[in-house]
C-alpha cells in the first residue's frame with residue numbers, strides 16, 4: 455500500500471470473528487488494490503498463512519478537531535482457531551503483530567479481543583517493546599460496560615439497588631472488574647464461571663465483605679433470579695435455558711463475538727444490547743476506506759472499548775501499559791479512563807444489538823473534520 459501515515463500515535467491489533475467477515479475484509483482489500491475478488495474457499499485456504507501486517511490507517515479527531523493517527527494491524531488468525539487448543543500458534547502470531555506495531559513506531563497499542571492473551575496469560579506479561587507500550591484495553595471496556603448497565607437500568611426504570619445482577623464470566627479480567635464495581639451497588643450478585651474453585655474463592659471473598667452473592671457453575675440455577683444479565687465470558691455459553699429468563703430482564707452482551715441475541719426468543723431480543731462499546735463523537739476515518747467491511751455495527755462511529763482505550767491514551771499523550779495482566783483493574787482506573795475518554799468526545803455508545811439500534815434514530819450526531 456502506498457499511502458503513508460503522517461505521524462504514528464497508536465496501533466490497534468485485531469482479528470476477525472467469522473469467515474464471512476474474513477471474506478469481506480480480504481475482498482475489500484483486493485478491490486482497493488485493483489485485484490480480482492477471491493471465492494470464500496480460496497480465502498479460507500490462504501488466510502492462516504498470511505503474516506500479521508498493517509491493513510489501513512486511521513485518523514481520529516479529538517473534540518477540538520486535533521487528530522491522532524493510528525494503524526490497524528490484522529493478525530490473520532483463523533476464526534476457527536480462536537480456542538485455547540491453538541494457543542501457541544496464536545501467541546506467535548500476536549507477538550509478530552506486536553513487533554510489527556513497534557517497528558511502525560506506534561507509541562501505544564491496544565490488543566483487541568482474543569489477541570489480549572499475550573498481555574493476560576503469562577506471569578510477566580509483555581508491556582513494552584522499544585518505546586511502544588501495550589494495553590489490553592480492558593479497563594475502558596469494563597468502564598463502558600458498567601456505565602451502559604447503569605444507563606440501561608435508568609432508562610428501563612430498574613432500581614439497581616434492589617436488583618440481582620448475574621455476571622457470566624465473573625472471575626475473568628473484565629468480569630471481576632464489573633463484580634468489584636457493582637459490589638455494594640446491586641442488591642445481589644449472581645456469579646457464574648466454569649472453574650468451581652475460582653468461583654468459590656470469589657464468592658467467599660465477597661461474603662467476607664458482606665456482599666450479598668450466590669455462585670454457581672450451572673447458569674440455569676442463577677437465571678430465574680436475574681434482573682440484569684451481563685455476558686462477559688471468553689468462550690461460547692451453551693446449554694442454558696432461555697425459558698428461565700425473566701421477561702423484563704436487561705441483557706448486556708459484552709463478550710466477543712456479540713452473538714447472544716441469536717439464542718434468544720423473540721420477546722427478549724428487544725432487551726439485549728452490546729456492552730463495552732464506545733461512540734466517537736468526531737468520527738474515525740479509515741484510509742483506504744474499509745468502514746463498510748470492518749466491525750460494522752448498527753450505530754455509526756461505534757467501536758470496542760478495548761480498541762478505544764489506546765486511542766484515548768494517545769489523545770492524552772499518556773503512553774503507558776494501562777491495562778495489563780489479569781485481575782488488576784481498579785474502580786479508580788476505570789473512572790480515570792472514563793473521564794479522559796469523555797473529555798475527548800468518546801462516550802459509552804447508544805444502545806444497540808447485533809441487529810438494530812434500541813431507539814430508531816439512525817445514529818447520533820457525527821462531526822466530520824475531513
Ligand code: NDP
Nearest residue numbers: 623625626627628647648649687688689710730758759760
Ligand atoms: P478472561 O479470560 O479474563 O475471563 C473470561 C471469563 O469467562 C472467566 O471468568 C472464565 O472462567 C469465564 N468463562 C469462559 N467460558 C465460560 C462459559 N462457557 N461459561 C461461563 N463462564 C465462562 O477474559 P476477559 O475478561 O479478558 O474477556 C472476557 C470477554 O470480553 C471475551 O469474550 C472478550 O473477547 C470480550 N472483550 C470485549 C471487549 C469489548 O470491547 N466489548 C474488549 C475486550 C474483551 P472459567 O474459565 O472458569 O469458565
